[in-house]
Amino acid sequence: MNNLPDGLFAFLEHAGWAGAVIDPIPGDASFRRYFRVADGGRRAMLMHAPPPHEDPQPFLDVARWLAQHGHRAPAIHAAEPAEGWVLTEDFGNDRMRDWLDANPAGEEQAYAQAIDALVQLHQSPPGPFAPYDMSVYHREADLLTEWYCPAREIAADAAAYRTAWGKALAPLLDRQQPGVTVLRDYHAENIMLLSPAADGSGEQGLIDFQDALVGHPAYDLVSLLQDARRDVAPELERRMLDRYRASTGADDQFEADYALLGAQRNAKIVGIFTRLARRDGKPRYLSLIPRVWQALERDLAHPALGPVADWFSANIPDEVRAAHGGGVR
Structure with a gap:
């Protein structure tokens, strides 16, 4: 696929999602990019927040704190924060x-x-x-x-x-x-x-x-x-x-x-x-x-x-x- 960030396929393979279908999502006001990934019946959200403009570690820290205290943040499936990769639960389309x-x-x-x-x-x-x-x-x-x-x-x-x-x-x-x-x-x-x-x-x-x-x-x-x-x-x-x-x-x-x-x-x-x-x-x-x-x-x-x-x-x-x-x- 065109215009996919370097390292995407390697990260998904390490996360146990090799061969997943990748669907880019339009971006927001930041340098972050989002993708939906599907592998059979599994669905997940992939975030790419690459350094130096972004750092996904704060997202991971807050998500884990929220979950520990009973608040509904997306579950974290896999992460390589140094490379900007986070794979999370997909909350669907209903903003x-x-x-x-x-x-x-x-x-x-x-x-x-x-x-x-x-x-x-x-x-x-x-x-x-x-x-x-x-x-x-x-x-x-x-x-x-x-x-x-x-x-x-x-x-x-x-x-x-x-x-x-x-x-x-x-x-x-x-x-x-x-x-x-x-x-x-x-x-x-x-x-x-x-x-x-x-x-x-x-x-x-x-x-x-x-x-x-x-x-x-x-x-x-x-x-x-x-x-x-x-x-x-x-x-x-x-x-x-x-x-x-x-x-x-x-x-x-x-x-x-x-x-x-x-x-x-x-x-x-x-x-x-x-x-x-x-x-x-x-x-x-x-x-x-x-x-x-x-x-x-x-x-x-x-x-x-x-x-x-x-x-x-x-x-x-x-x-x-x-x-x-x-x-x-």
């Missing part, structure tokens, strides 16, 4: 986002189960992962001033931006102790419906969790309910946030932290999508910025975002904000 496009009546139940999975995750002890500390929050939020503002020819005050985020996020750092495992990209494209029923119920599986850190429980909730790639109605967001709070006993301060992390995450995503277009030649992500910007505006309206909201008012022109972020040229 939550795609399934809901075809089965909108199942939305409430599918999201409810995704919330319940987060509740379960947050009841586990935090994993042995690095902390989601202020340096990470700053590095992520800075992507807006590093990529988006120059693309829009906005002469933003980057130093004041950092100061504003420091003031807003400092109190949150104490509240996120001792922390929970934060998957960091928990949304409808990274949740697999393994056996979906017509009402949206059924087992759900997790993918794309290799960047897990230990941080605040609101982060993955924001990732799910302020989805950059799928419209989530504010009414559904409210019901699911209430569901989480009812299950965990989270107080009103949690609402402020949810808005803080929503704004931080959405600012990061605007920067990432701009970088994907400008640096990596992937302009399709630009069409998602208006949705992200709308969520960012809602978060900025919360009083907890005062310093950051003031910076946006002073640095991002009204006409850009009125266009919900506009288009990057």
Whole structure:
């Protein structure tokens, strides 16, 4: 077959899958590549995450931790991380986002189960992962001033931006102790419906969790309910946030932290999508910025975002904000 990575057949042979049929899967925003492999009645997913751009070891570590604590990550069949190869359980084709496009009546139940999975995750002890500390929050939020503002020819005050985020996020750092495992990209494209029923119920599986850190429980909730790639109605967001709070006993301060992390995450995503277009030649992500910007505006309206909201008012022109972020040229 053409364009298959070197070493693929040797890895499959070592893994006990020699002669398997290989079916490439379209890629995502990373250097990783995925293939479905079939050998008689056996099915598996093959990931190639080659160094130096990728390192599959964090994926393996997080997958094993999740499985050990009763969370539904794909089983690992074989791995050669130094060469970038991982063979895992195949979760099938039903991404939550795609399934809901075809089965909108199942939305409430599918999201409810995704919330319940987060509740379960947050009841586990935090994993042995690095902390989601202020340096990470700053590095992520800075992507807006590093990529988006120059693309829009906005002469933003980057130093004041950092100061504003420091003031807003400092109190949150104490509240996120001792922390929970934060998957960091928990949304409808990274949740697999393994056996979906017509009402949206059924087992759900997790993918794309290799960047897990230990941080605040609101982060993955924001990732799910302020989805950059799928419209989530504010009414559904409210019901699911209430569901989480009812299950965990989270107080009103949690609402402020949810808005803080929503704004931080959405600012990061605007920067990432701009970088994907400008640096990596992937302009399709630009069409998602208006949705992200709308969520960012809602978060900025919360009083907890005062310093950051003031910076946006002073640095991002009204006409850009009125266009919900506009288009990057």
